[in-house]
Structure formats: structure tokens, C-alpha cells
Amino acid sequence: MxxxxxxxxxxxxxxxxxxxxxxxxxxxxxxxxxxxxxxxDAIAASVLARTGVQIATAALDAMDISATVAxxxxxxxxxxxxxxxxxxxxxxxxxxxxxxxxxxxxxNYEPEDEAKFEYHWQWAYQEKFQKAGLTAILGxxxxxxxxxxxxxxxxxxKLSGIRQIDILDCNGGxxxxxxxxxxxxxxxxxEVLADxxxxxxxxxYVTPAMTHKVxxxxxxxxxxxxxxxxxxxxxxxxxxxxxxxxxxxWMTFGDAYIMHATVLQNVGMTRIDPVMHDGREIIPIQFLKxxxxxxxxxxxxxxxxxxxxxxxxxxxxxxxGEKTFYIYNICDHEVCFAEVGSQAVSYTTGVPAMIGAAQxxxxxxxxxxxxxxxxxxxxxxxxxxxxxxxxxxxxxxxxPVTF
Ligand code: NDP
Numbered sequence: 001m002x003x004x005x006x007x008x009x010x011x012x013x014x015x016x017x018x019x020x021x022x023x024x025x026x027x028x029x030x031x032x033x034x035x036x037x038x039x040x041d042a043i044a045a046s047v048l049a050r051t052g053v054q055i056a057t058a059a060l061d062a063m064d065i066s067a068t069v070a071x072x073x074x075x076x077x078x079x080x081x082x083x084x085x086x087x088x089x090x091x092x093x094x095x096x097x098x099x100x101x102x103x104x105x106x107x108n109y110e111p112e113d114e115a116k117f118e119y120h121w122q123w124a125y126q127e128k129f130q131k132a133g134l135t136a137i138l139g140x141x142x143x144x145x146x147x148x149x150x151x152x153x154x155x156x157x158k159l160s161g162i163r164q165i166d167i168l169d170c171n172g173g174x175x176x177x178x179x180x181x182x183x184x185x186x187x188x189x190x191e192v193l194a195d196x197x198x199x200x201x202x203x204x205y206v207t208p209a210m211t212h213k214v215x216x217x218x219x220x221x222x223x224x225x226x227x228x229x230x231x232x233x234x235x236x237x238x239x240x241x242x243x244x245x246x247x248x249x250w251m252t253f254g255d256a257y258i259m260h261a262t263v264l265q266n267v268g269m270t271r272i273d274p275v276m277h278d279g280r281e282i283i284p285i286q287f288l289k290x291x292x293x294x295x296x297x298x299x300x301x302x303x304x305x306x307x308x309x310x311x312x313x314x315x316x317x318x319x320x321g322e323k324t325f326y327i328y329n330i331c332d333h334e335v336c337f338a339e340v341g342s343q344a345v346s347y348t349t350g351v352p353a354m355i356g357a358a359q360x361x362x363x364x365x366x367x368x369x370x371x372x373x374x375x376x377x378x379x380x381x382x383x384x385x386x387x388x389x390x391x392x393x394x395x396x397x398x399x400p401v402t403f
Contacts, residue, residue: 001026002361005077005101007062007092008084009034011183011296011342012106012141014043015350016083016357018340019388021053026358031075033060034084046341062088068095077101081357083350085187086110093125097132102360106141106353107187108232115190115272117232119239119372126370136370140356141349142308142329143169143249144233146390148374149381150310150327151237156378158325158394159314164246165237166311166401171252172221173304173333173344177293179260182345185289189270192261197230198248199238210258214250214403218307219393220330226250236372243314264288299343302333306344309392313400324401327394329385339389348390355384 004027006017013032020027032040032055040057047055060071062084072080072095082092082105089109096103109121122138129136139145147167155162171182181188196207212228231249238244253261264270269288274281309328316323329348336347356373359365365376385392 001028002078003029003076004031004079004081004357004361005072005075006030006032006081006083007034007060007068007088008082009036009039009043010083011294011346012349012353013083014046014296015336015340015342015346016081016353017043017055018047018050018342019351019354020357021047021051021055023354023358023388024053026361029075030055031058031071031077032056033058033071035059035061050340063091065091065095065098068092069099072096072099072101079104079357079360081353082106083353085184087112090121093122093136096134096136097128100132100134102134102366103136104140104353104356104360105138106145106349108139108144110190113272115194117191117194117230119232119235123370129370130368133368135360135366135368137356137360137365137376138370138372139233139236140353140373142352143167143231144236145349145352145356145373146329146385147308147310148233148237148372149378150392151241151312152374152376153378153382154310154312154325154327155241158317159312159323160317161243161314162241162312163243163314163322164312164400165244167231167233167249168216168218168226168307168309168311168328169249169251170218170221170224170226170307171345172218172224173302173306175298175302175343177298179257180293180298181295183295183349185292185295186285189261189285189288190272192229192251193265193270194230196228197234198228198246199234199244200246210253210261216250216403219328221305221307224252226252237374240372240374295343296346299333299337299341299346302337302343304333306331306333306348308348311397311401324397324399325394326397327392329390329392331390336389351388351390352385355381355388358384
């Protein structure tokens with residue numbers, strides 16, 4: 001159905017490109033480009049061995065807009081899938097506009113020198129994409145991504161509006177490491193150590209990071225401590241579903257993770273500003289990333305399951321009063337590794353990136369402009385989750401959340 005250029009060859013890309021190759025009727029030609037070409041070649045070799053599909057590879061520094069424009073033209077790509085880092089979002093959107101190519105990513109833009117997660121930089125491209133007749137899809141991972149599609153599906157099929165929503169992200173996996181992050185360590189630590197923020201009655205409430213803790217009994221995982229955090233879909237959901245009175249995001253962390261993250265922060269190792277070391281400038285969090293395990297390499301060592309989903313409350317569509325639904329996916333690290341050689345966090349991000357890209361290539365989500373996932377029709381995306389490794393369940397709860 002279409003030609004795809006994937007940019008970035010890390011953990012998420014590994015899972016997404018394998019799943020694209022497994023759907024060769026939709027992804028008719030795939031090119032994988034990244035800063036380090038050998039990483040693209042390693043993924044291409046694994047894809048060939050597992051699926052028999054040949055993909056092209058290229059070296060690309062995505063910060064060089066003209067180089068990306070040239071590669072889009074050379075590959076004749078219909079869609080660029082950005083699986084590099086949030087720092088590259090705006091330059092890749094710019095390249096898509098110049099070359100006439102649709103765009104999709106999994107995380108919102110962040111300036112490198114400030115841990116600030118806001119959509120306004122990308123939303124500012126709305127008119128440019130509309131005028132160019134091009135589609136840009138923002139945040140097609142699991143969270144953001146599937147969690148927003150879950151909310152839209154509930155609004156389409158169960159509730160006439162969402163009064164309150166809690167997004168619960170549980171990784172019940174164990175990778176045997178003293179300290180490792182679920183995805184890119186630099187991006188992950190910037191997110192986790194930022195102040196917690198939630199939306200309530202038209203305002204943002206800010207609390208210090210990792211201070212509001214609740215124990216929750218997750219299906220198939222068991223009881224875990226989850227912490228209130230800020231996450232980017234809170235901004236887009238509260239904007240696009242203005243009836244939401246309260247929106248919160250929770251993520252589980254073990255005590256060892258919290259202890260390591262706190263110590264690293266206290267000693268300055270998570271700083272994102274340059275410091276002088278031995279006569280040269282270094283950025284501590286980037287040096288820390290070099291020392292920490294690459295999450296993409298932890299697949300073979302990781303056991304256990306993830307459980308990610310939404311608990312949403314609102315008026316039932318059938319007029320039977322207020323109802324609460326819990327909609328979630330359970331994913332097993334070892335099953336993911338057996339299928340594509342990725343742990344479940346890369347898999348639960350890479351598969352929705354493939355499915356979002358498929359929605360563009362199938363034409364379901366072609367709509368000139370810049371869109372968050374909750375603004376698009378959820379039905380085919382939800383069917384594809386069930387068919388491609390991320391089956392979901394929805395259960396009615398007897399009462400709204402009490403935490
Ligand atoms: P990795 O660090 O494993 O991979 C990032 C890749 O991008 C690397 O191959 C890197 O190249 C490449 N890259 C970085 N800078 C450039 C550049 N200037 N030009 C070209 N390539 C570049 O990250 P992950 O796979 O863990 O994460 C990928 C994305 O997915 C991130 O944006 C992350 O925030 C997002 N994510 C989203 C989730 C969701 O649910 N929505 C969940 C998890 C992650 P090199 O190897 O040479 O450094």
C-alpha cells in the first residue's frame with residue numbers, strides 16, 4: 001500500500017520494523033535510516049532472518065533537514081515514521097513538509113536543553129500540514145498512543161463523555177539489572193524526574209516528582225506501587241475532550257529504581273546542562289546514558305508482564321447513569337522476545353507505531369493537518385491491536401477509582 005521511511009534504529013524501531021515487515025501487504029517498501037548505519041543493518045539482518053523481507057538501510061543525521069528531504073525523495077516515501085528521539089520531531093516534520101511526505105511519531109517534541117513536554121511546538125504546524133495536504137500523527141506509541149485510542153473507543157462505544165480518566169502504566173517485568181530504564185535512559189529519566197502534574201477542574205496541579213504513591217493490584221501482574229507523574233497525553237486529552245474534569249497518569253516503579261534515581265539526581269548525574277570535566281564540557285545525563293544498559297539489549301534477560309490501560313468514568317451512552325470502565329492490554333516480555341527479539345516496552349511502543357502507520361497507508365487516517373491519536377477513528381486501530389500482538393480487554397468496574 002505504501003513506501004515507508006523509518007528514522008531511528010533503537011529499541012522501539014527494532015520492534016516496529018519487524019512488525020512492518022510482517023505486514024508486507026501494507027508496508028510494501030521499507031527503508032530504515034539512522035545516525036549509526038550499523039544499527040540499521042543489524043535490524044535489517046534480523047528482519048530478513050525472521051520474516052524473509054529485505055529492507056533498505058541508510059545513514060542519516062535527522063538534524064540535517066536537507067539530507068532527510070533528499071532521502072525522502074530518493075526512497076519516494078509516502079510516510080516518514082519518526083522513531084528517533086523527541087529532539088528530532090520538528091526537523092523531521094519540516095523535512096516532510098518540504099518533501100511532501102506524511103509524518104508519524106511516538107513522543108512529543110522536547111528542546112534538548114529543557115525538560116519541557118508540551119505540544120504547542122508541534123500543534124503550531126497544523127496550518128502548514130493542512131495547506132500542504134499532508135497528515136501528521138503525533139504520539140502513536142502505547143502511552144501516548146493506545147491509551148488515547150482506548151479513551152476514544154470508550155467515548156465512541158460506551159460513554160457519552162469522559163468525566164475522569166486515570167492512565168495506569170505498569171511494568172511488572174524483571175531484567176536482573178540493579179538499575180535500568182524501560183526505554184532511552186536520557187528521555188526516560190527526564191520524564192520521570194520532572195514534577196508530577198495532573199489536570200483537575202480546568203487547572204494543572206503540580207506536585208514534586210515521585211511523591212504521590214498508591215499500591216494497585218494489576219490484573220495478571222499483582223500489587224505494585226504506582227506514582228503520579230506528568231505525561232504528555234494529559235495535555236492533548238484535556239484539550240480535545242474538554243468535558244474531562246480530572247485526568248491523571250500513574251507509572252509503577254520498584255523501590256530500587258526510586259532509590260537509584262533519587263541518588264543520581266541528588267549527585268547531579270541527571271543534569272541536562274553542560275558541566276566542565278577534565279577541561280571539556282559534558283552533559284551529565286548523556287554520560288549516564290553511556291554507562292546504563294541499552295534497554296533494547298535487555299530483551300533476552302527480561303521476564304514478567306506489562307499492564308497498561310485507562311480507567312474512565314462518565315455517563316453511559318444508554319442513559320443508565322454513570323459508569324466506570326477499565327480497558328487495558330497485558331503483554332509478556334518473553335513472548336515479545338520470542339516473536340521479534342524485543343522486550344515488552346519496545347514491543348508495546350513499536351506495534352502501535354506500526355498500526356498507526358498502517359492507518360495512514362490504508363487511508364483511514366489521511367486527513368490534512370496535525371492530529372493526536374484521540375482525534376482519529378479508533379475502530380480499525382483497535383482491531384489491529386487484537387490481530388497483531390496487543391489484545392485488549394474492557395471490564396466494567398463497580399465504582400469510580402477511589403485513590
Ligand atoms: P533509542 O535510544 O533506543 O533509539 C533512538 C534511535 O534514534 C537511535 O538509533 C539513535 O541513533 C537515533 N537517533 C538519535 N538522534 C538521531 C539523529 N539526529 N539522526 C538520526 N537518528 C538519530 O530510543 P527508544 O527506541 O527507546 O525510543 C525511541 C522513541 O520512542 C523516543 O522518542 C521515545 O521517547 C519514544 N517512546 C515512546 C513511548 C510511547 O509509548 N509513546 C514509549 C517508549 C519510547 P544512535 O544509535 O546513533 O544514537
